[in-house]
Amino acid sequence: MTEAADVPESLSAHSATGSTIEFAGEPGLATDVVTPMVQQTASSATSGSASPEGGQERLAFGNSRMAQKILEMSWAQTPLGDISTWPRSLITTLRLVLNTTQPICFWWGPHLINFHNDGYDPMLGNRKDAAIGAFAPDLWPDVWDDILPLVEKALRGQATSLVDFPLVMTRNGSEEATNWTFAYSPIFDDDGHVVGMMNIVLESTDAVRTRERLARAYEDAQEHIRIQQELQEQRAALQAELAHRMKNTIAMTQAVVSQSLRHSKSVEEAAETVNGRLVALAQAQSLLVQGGQRASIREVVERTLEPHRDHDGRFLLDGPDFVLEAQQAMGITLAVHELATNSAKYGAQSVADGSVSITWSLNELQFSLTWKESGGPPVSAPSQRGFGSRLKDRIVPSYFKGSGKTSFEPDGVRYVLTGRIIPGEARATPHNPL
Template sequence: MNEYSDIEAAGLQFLEDGGECGALIAARDWSTSLGDPRRWPQSLKTATSLLLRSPVPIVMLWGEDGIMLYNDAYSMFAGGRHPELLGSKVREGWPEVADFNDNVMKIGLAGGTLQYSDQELTLYRHGRPEQVWMNLDYSPVIDESGKPAGVLAIVVETTERVAAEHALRERESRLRFFDELGQATRALADPFEIMAVTARMLGQHMHASVCAYADMDEDEDGFTIRGDWAAPGSKSIVGKYKLVDFGDRAVTELHAGRPLITRDTLTELGPEEGEGLLSLGLKATVCMPFIKAGKLTALMAVHQAAPRNWTDADLALISEATERSWAYIERTRSEAFLRESESRFRNMADNSPMMVWVTDPTGFCNYLNRRWYEYTGQEEGEGEGFGWLKAVHPDDLSTAEKAFVSANAEQRDYRVEFRLRRADGSYRWVIDAAAARVGADGTFLGYIGSVFDIDERREAEERLAFHEEQLRLAIDAAEIGLWDVDLLQDTLYWPPRLKQMFGIDPDVPVSMADFYNGLHPDDRETTLAAFQTALDPALRALYDVEYRTIGKEDGVVRWVAAKGRGFFDEQGRCIRALGTAIEITDRKKAEQHQRLLIDELSHRAKNLLAIVQSVAHQTFRGEGSPDEMRKAFEGRIGALGAAHSVLTQQKWESAPVRQIICDTVFAVASNLNRLNLDGPELTLSPKTAVSLAMAIHELATNALKYGALSNDSGTVEVAWSTAANRLRFEWRERGGPPVEAPERRGFGSRMIERGLSAELGGTVKIHFEPQGVVCIVDAPLPESGN
């Protein structure tokens, strides 16, 4: 039995379809809290059944103790406290927010409702404190007496969204701060003025007590606080100090290039090690080191007169401000040496047709050339710092900023495309790119970058996409199927047209197994060998094959012509194969029909040559002069040609008897006035028709020379009939010279009696009667006749 049948058997149908939590409720011993679930009040059963089926996280707090019943969605919210949390008392289950839940129970059991939006709480869901935000809706659950018996809570965690909003606000605040700091220090040349302004603005921005800056002595122990900013009520700490007086932790962390951070100096360092800070009234501190060439060179510190929980954003801001400040100082100290080269660079950049920009190592843009300002219409200096982002299209701002900030943080080359506002207010696509600058000692120096207008290129890409669509339409019109094999992922792409070639429905997914299994057994070996040759890095052959497929779903045999190539990576591996396929079944059928026609033509040509050879042999072997034999041969060939003409007109399917007789006799006598025909419409097979034509030619030639057609009054009667599925054919000559039987039979007589009888499978007799020659044919009716 499954869990649902178990629930039903136990009489707990209200827990059916309740997921994991429904099963846990059914299996739990409730004797010490809510009692046997089968005897729960109907209001509790109904509420439990509803919350278990809800996809939204819901928990019900039942009774004065707030016994917890919840669904699978809430169990995900509970994290590591599930499943022990199920059935527990809410104040004990969530002890860190017991007071909050105590208020919820008081309000809910009194019939009131509560609603919280983005409520912040600290929970221990996984054994550690977590700041979470939630949308909470509490409402009472009414029992059978009409009084509140429990509280139903809908819990939707919004931590991710709220954290993202906080991060966005912090980022915006940070950007504004550094933009303002950049503007305030841009015109300053004295290092101490830069540090004084930085300390003041950073301390005010962070609402700190004291913000100070110092430089280290050569021994990296003594240091001098050159200046500071102190909030009202706090005192200046300018003076000379030794690092060792601030404890071992300060020495270790700062010399390692790590910040010294205390959130509660007395608690974390103790009264002895923390004496140096505590004596100055500093109960929380962040001291950032500045390391140059591996040596501790300078410090910047932010202090608080009371304990403070520094956030990651606080630490990042102080760290960045420290780096920026000392970068400013380094810049001003080297300006004298760089002034001449900078002047040359600016002259070159300002006269360049492209937009050029420069940043320091922190990512602060300290120069944009004249072309930038002409192009964007920004005021001189407006684009420095992070002001250049103001000219970026709002929809591309996040992408451009993220690409630059991440590249700068990783000190790698930078490249991104975005839309940039021109002076006329229109936006055009540009490429912003730069290579990371590195000093002789490997120090990252920032970027010198350029911006190119690529709007025309983007238009060209769109046109290319249009042409690609045209190509796709052309491929569709040509009924070509494209195929793509990803050999690394072992995936196969077939469009519906190609699936059809393998008898597969368009919506059915395919794999290489469908290709292998769909090949005709007789073609599989050669096709797969060709495919493997195309994938072989040593050969890289063109995949060009024709093969048959057997439809997976319809069993239909189809012919397919496929072409393609393999694509190889730098290591020589074939990573992909692309190609086309087209169904050529109709073409193959046409080729097969053409081969049959050619074979038939060849067969007929051979038969014709054999007949010609036999006629020539018999004719020129006989008696008579060469001229007579030549004329006899030409006549017989003419009869053969006439028969072939008739058959050609009939597409070599059958030949009418009447037309064979008329055409053959006319070729000999050039006159059909003395020819009398009597017989039904009857057609003969090609082979029989040729034999009959040859026989009639011999009879007509003999009649013209010696018989009824040799004078002006003789006639020839030709009759044919069919009866009892037999053919009777008669040739009778009348009115010619008296006939005498020859002493021996010539070629013509032999051909008629032997050849025609063999062809028809019957008897053929020639009678030399005094009144004229008679030829009688009696044979089974040929199957091809009608």
């Protein structure tokens, strides 16, 4: 550290006014402003008395508002004493600080008396009016506990710098989350002892908020993209499932058409049976689409009989309503369709008074459905069993892992289908026959 005697010359040499300012006579720190952190040296404790001839030039701090304020204030009753008695190191530090645009404050002496420049002033919010000359702990009670360790470190002679340090501050009436990028450094008295600390600071609250907003926007965008991808995957899966169902539908339709043709005696007959079966399957299919590949048994039966229901007494339905899985719903449709078609041609439905009772029961999963015609002409077993017979007696029962039996009783046809109901999601793969 420079000896006190060397300083005046160098300062004098750089003085803008060219005047020689006598700093040698400057008082050292008065006892009450000496920081307790350093040991008082004999020279600083005894170095001279106030130099009244320091005058205005000595106190040339520049033209800033804070400089004006400092000069206008009355310091005599403060621990610093009258401004004319201030030590050279304080004057020098003030001159340095007041003449830069970089926001700086410093806290001087054991009371940590606050000084700051114009650049720093806005950071004080509504406490700025009483800030110059205030004791730092009184000026910053809201954050004091947070910054005290850093202050103590600076007063021990160690510099600290922090980036975006968060402080909750009540500077404009309400609590505010703020961020600060700053360097705390020790400042020294005329003899090189730490006498306070300087805070070179930039408020980074806005930058931090902007960064946080960007980070959130980025996360939002990522989330948005993730949701989009998920939706796209779901769409792809749905499309694959629909494509599979479509192929199945065509394959089934093809089998029905192919079988109907193989068993028809004429093109006219083939056209009629194919159309009838496809319409029945399409009806069942639309029920299944509405019901998410499930359909109520009553609805399935009613929908299949609809084209044949010429008056109210024609069909008597009785049985508990429950939900059928897709393949079994199609099966019931096919069987009931074949029975109704035959009945319209040869059975109970071929006469005005003929009727059909369709009853079903469900015990646990054991299922039974009976179609019984009455009031029609006498019937007898056909000489040849066609595709319709194979459908209701063999194919449809397969869907129920059961059996189907048609008997030609004197008063009308009886058909009994027995088997097991597939509950809920019993099938390993979602799979639709049509």
